[in-house]
Amino acid sequence: DTAVSQTPKYLVTQMGNDKSIKCEQNLGHDTMYWYKQDSKKFLKIMFSYNNKELIINETVPNRFSPKSPDKAHLNLHINSLELGDSAVYFCASSQEFTGELFFGEGSRLTVL
Amino acid sequence: AQTVTQSQPEMSVQEAETVTLSCTYDTSENNYYLFWYKQPPSRQMILVIRQEAYKQQNATENRFSVNFQKAAKSFSLKISDSQLGDTAMYFCASGGGADGLTFGKGTHLIIQP
Numbered sequence: 001d002t003a004v005s006q007t008p009k010y011l012v013t014q015m016g017n018d019k020s021i022k023c024e025q026n027l028g029h030d031t032m033y034w035y036k037q038d039s040k041k042f043l044k045i046m047f048s049y050n051n052k053e054l055i056i057n058e059t060v061p062n063r064f065s066p067k068s069p070d071k072a073h074l075n076l077h078i079n080s081l082e083l084g085d086s087a088v089y090f091c092a093s094s095q096e097f098t099g100e101l102f103f104g105e106g107s108r109l110t111v112l
Numbered sequence: 113a114q115t116v117t118q119s120q121p122e123m124s125v126q127e128a129e130t131v132t133l134s135c136t137y138d139t140s141e142n143n144y145y146l147f148w149y150k151q152p153p154s155r156q157m158i159l160v161i162r163q164e165a166y167k168q169q170n171a172t173e174n175r176f177s178v179n180f181q182k183a184a185k186s187f188s189l190k191i192s193d194s195q196l197g198d199t200a201m202y203f204c205a206s207g208g209g210a211d212g213l214t215f216g217k218g219t220h221l222i223i224q225p
Contacts (some may be wrong), residue, residue: 031209032212040217044215050210051169090157094212096210098145099149099162100143100159
């Protein structure tokens with residue numbers, strides 16, 4: 001059983017399109033995150049949700065909107081995609097006070 | 113704000129050698145955690161080792177061990193008897209809780225046969 005799963009794993013799309021990435025965790029964790037890994041492999045947090053409430057919203061464009069329908073799911077919707085959005089997006093989860101992040105396999109987004 | 117610095121963009125060693133990856137961090141938190149994650153070409157993020165900052169004893173996990181110097185804010189990773197499968201990007205990270213982890217820029221470790 002995959003602990004943190006993301007779909008799709010690969011996404012190729014045109015500039016200006018809207019796309020979503022879905023994430024689910026079956027670990028019973030309270031907190032979920034979206035991280036962006038750029039072409040230089042740098043990992044930066046985008047959003048953090050704790051029990052469906054937004055905790056962190058780093059400086060990302062308004063075109064990025066996370067949604068957490070329940071504690072086990074955190075989806076990422078991106079409007080009006082730009083070339084610079086091309087990256088690998090990682091979903092992760094953690095149990096409060098343990099610190100350890102459990103990562104999904106990542107979703108590679110390519111914007112043409 | 114937390115910062116994590118990995119000063120070695122790339123390292124290369126021979127199989128079976130010992131290698132040490134450097135990491136320094138800065139935080140204003142009293143309670144925090146430190147981690148090393150490995151990212152092989154498959155791009156999966158894999159936890160290598162974890163250290164609670166309040167524990168003085170250095171964490172070890174089989175061939176992997178850390179040298180945690182709290183006052184110096186240093187957290188290096190030692191890999192003993194390196195294997196070809198250790199080839200990967202290694203990320204140092206600090207933090208914990210709902211704020212997530214702050215990652216360094218990574219060290220690309222290459223194990224040569």
